[in-house]
Amino acid sequence: GAGVSQSPRYKVAKRGQDVALRCDPISGHVSLFWYQQALGQGPEFLTYFQNEAQLDKSGLPSDRFFAERPEGSVSTLKIQRTQQEDSAVYLCASSSPTEADTQYFGPGTRLTVL
Amino acid sequence: QKEVEQNSGPLSVPEGAIASLNCTYSDRGSQSFFWYRQYSGKSPELIMFIYSNGDKEDGRFTAQLNKASQYVSLLIRDSQPSDSATYLCAGVNSGGSNYKLTFGKGTLLTVNP
Numbered sequence: 001g002a003g004v005s006q007s008p009r010y011k012v013a014k015r016g017q018d019v020a021l022r023c024d025p026i027s028g029h030v031s032l033f034w035y036q037q038a039l040g041q042g043p044e045f046l047t048y049f050q051n052e053a054q055l056d057k058s059g060l061p062s063d064r065f066f067a068e069r070p071e072g073s074v075s076t077l078k079i080q081r082t083q084q085e086d087s088a089v090y091l092c093a094s095s096s097p098t099e100a101d102t103q104y105f106g107p108g109t110r111l112t113v114l
Numbered sequence: 115q116k117e118v119e120q121n122s123g124p125l126s127v128p129e130g131a132i133a134s135l136n137c138t139y140s141d142r143g144s145q146s147f148f149w150y151r152q153y154s155g156k157s158p159e160l161i162m163f164i165y166s167n168g169d170k171e172d173g174r175f176t177a178q179l180n181k182a183s184q185y186v187s188l189l190i191r192d193s194q195p196s197d198s199a200t201y202l203c204a205g206v207n208s209g210g211s212n213y214k215l216t217f218g219k220g221t222l223l224t225v226n227p
Binding site for chain 1: 118146157158204206212213217
């Protein structure tokens with residue numbers, strides 16, 4: 001079946017611009033995670049949804065980062081007033097209720113802030 | 115201090131050899147451990163998970179977990195050039211309802227033909 005999809009795959013933004021990154025999880029997966037991966041590092045947790053509820057946003061680095069999943073399926077990660085340090089790959093992952101701790105990752109969005 | 119530590123490598127082995135990748139963790143509440151493979155420019159791909167102390171084998175891959183020593187490893191037998199990638203170790207503290215993964219920095223493995 002279809003895996004996790006993300007769009008856009010690449011995004012170049014000028015410093016100060018707002019960006020929105022989209023994630024389509026695997027159908028039926030109630031849990032959705034966002035991670036940030038800087039070059040040469042492992043992914044770092046940003047936020048977690050169970051259905052439409054955002055249960056953990058402790059990893060969001062600042063109040064410029066905002067995530068939503070209003071209907072419990074597609075999720076959007078929004079970054080306001082982008083800064084150069086926001087440049088990274090943003091990964092979305094989802095998991096099913098029967099395998100709650102087994103996450104499947106999307107291809108990621110590579111964000112470059114100039 | 116990062117909660118999951120890996121030797122960043124790089125680790126280089128000849129084709130056909132055994133590659134050994136190691137990981138330590140500091141959170142004793144971590145209950146499940148995962149090995150992901152990440153090719154350059156690609157997203158992490160799950161290759162193994164382990165919950166119980168001891169060994170778990172899947173084809174050429176063996177994961178080992180020692181909770182007393184807080185140590186996880188991945189052995190790749192008969193290494194192939196296609197195994198060349200970064201291997202990420204991750205733990206989950208599933209005592210609560212959040213199954214967020216805590217990753218190490220990754221170990222870059224190169225298998226030389």
